[in-house]
Amino acid sequence: MTTQEKKDKFVQSWGSIGSNWGINRTMAQIHALLLVSSKPLSAMEIKNELQISVGNANMNIRALIDWGLVHKELIPGQRKEFFIAEKDMWEVVKRVVIQRKKKELEPILRLLNDVGEVDAKDKDEEEFAKVIKDLELYSNKVDSTLDRLINADSNWFVGTFMKMIR
Amino acid sequence: MTTQEKKDKFVQSWGSIGSNWGINRTMAQIHALLLVSSKPLSAMEIKNELQISVGNANMNIRALIDWGLVHKELIPGQRKEFFIAEKDMWEVVKRVVIQRKKKELEPILRLLNDVGEVDAKDKDEEEFAKVIKDLELYSNKVDSTLDRLINADSNWFVGTFMKMIR
DNA sequence: GTGAATTTTCAATAAATTCAAAAAGTGAAA
DNA sequence: TTTCACTTTTTGAATTTATTGAAAATTCAC
Structure with a gap:
């Protein structure tokens, strides 16, 4: 495989990987x-x-900018906008975590907040109360862990952190 | 809100939360x-x-059993099958992590494996090589961290682990 | 063993998502 | 102020995914 072929394969495959990620194919390919x-x-x-x-390209470029994965790059004297990807992979990881947390974790926290405490009046309801309580426990732990991850730096994740929990 | 209303709200909302999770609405509701x-x-x-x-119910019950989130419960003298959810939330978290790792992370590892080393012959290609190398670094870290999570016990996650990285 | 109850499968259909084409908008330069 | 180059939004068509309904297969109480 030549390097160009590898690039092509990467673009192609990244597209289909994206769809397992809740990111549409075009967005991932761009x-x-x-x-x-x-x-x-x-x-x-x-x-x-x-x-x-054009429309499809435009919409998905905007979405990537929203996610913080792509930036505009203006070239002096050119009306046209150019785009460049965030290439610091740690930054990419963090951006993706932020978006997924928003989309996947936060609705759970909101639901738990809405439901509030369950006061179990009998044995039956106690089980429900426990499900909610545990769910709350783990959701909050995941939430704070991700927050920490988002604010951490790459070395923490790749280095120290891994050694600590080995 | 009565406890029954809370239960109903939970079932309802869990369904829509599921769809943000790549789990279809019905499966999450069940x-x-x-x-x-x-x-x-x-x-x-x-x-x-x-x-x-019936068909829909059946298919999604099977899927939940595949995920290890639901078990059959046979009642003697009854032909009918009964179902019960895994209520240990830590077990639930682990089951979900296993499935998502399979669906989301493993395709990336496979792609990186297919692409292999990029031998950069010029400055341009070096950038591509770096993207691949970094992606490999983080994917492997995430992979091993999740493996550890899957094999860990609940206290490790909720207790020690959190203190260590605080 | 038989047959009613139950589960499973699958083709047809419905719903949701993705995408392209075209229309509308924007603003710089003539 | 008009035109031109480009961007954004809208719309409906195409594709994909989820759900139904009904037939087929299986199971077990009798």
Whole structure:
């Protein structure tokens, strides 16, 4: 496999991996394309490379910017906008964690908050109360762990942290 | 809100939370229903409670059993099968982690394995090589951390672990 | 063993999501 | 102020995924 073939395979596969991640295929492909590109690309170049429509390219580029995975890069004297991917993988990991926490964990915390304390009046209800209580316990632990992760630096995660729990 | 209302709200909301999790609405609702029920339920009771078809109920019950979140419970003298949810929340967390690792992380590891080493012949390709190398680093770290989580016990996660990284 | 009760399978359909094309908007330069 | 290059939004078509309904297979109480 030549390096170019590897790049192509990466873009292609990243697209299908994305769909297991709740990220649509095009969004993941654009991300991959920008990741493997050494220079900023314009919306036009992205659309041509991936053979997608302008609209589709635009929407997914915006979404990537929202996620903080892609930045605009303005080139002086050019009206056109260019885009560049966040290549610091630690930053990428954190951005993804932030989004997924928002989408997946926070609704659970909200639900638990809405439901509030369950005052069990009999044996039956006690079981329900326990489910809620435990769920709360683990959700909060996961929440604070992720917050810590988001605020931590890469070395903490890759180095110290791993040694500590080995 | 009465306890019954809380149960209903929980079942309802767990369904929509599920869909943010790559778990379909019905599967999550059945899970929630069994979680809040103090006695085992039959497929028929589940189908009636959630107003879904037999086929749908059956398929999603099977999926929950595959995930290890629900068990059969046979009542002597009864032909019918009854189902009961895994109520140990730590076990639930682990089961979900196992499934998501399979679906989300493992494809990335496979891709990286397929792509292999990138031998960068110029400055441009070096950037690509670095993206792949870093991605490999973090994917492996996440992988081993999750493996450890899966094999750990609840106290490790809730207690010691949290103190260590505080 | 038989047959009613129950579970499983699967083709048809419905619903949700993704995507492309076209229309509308924006703002810089002529 | 008009045009041009580009961006954004909207819409409906295509694709994918979930659900139903009904037939087929299985099970076990009798």
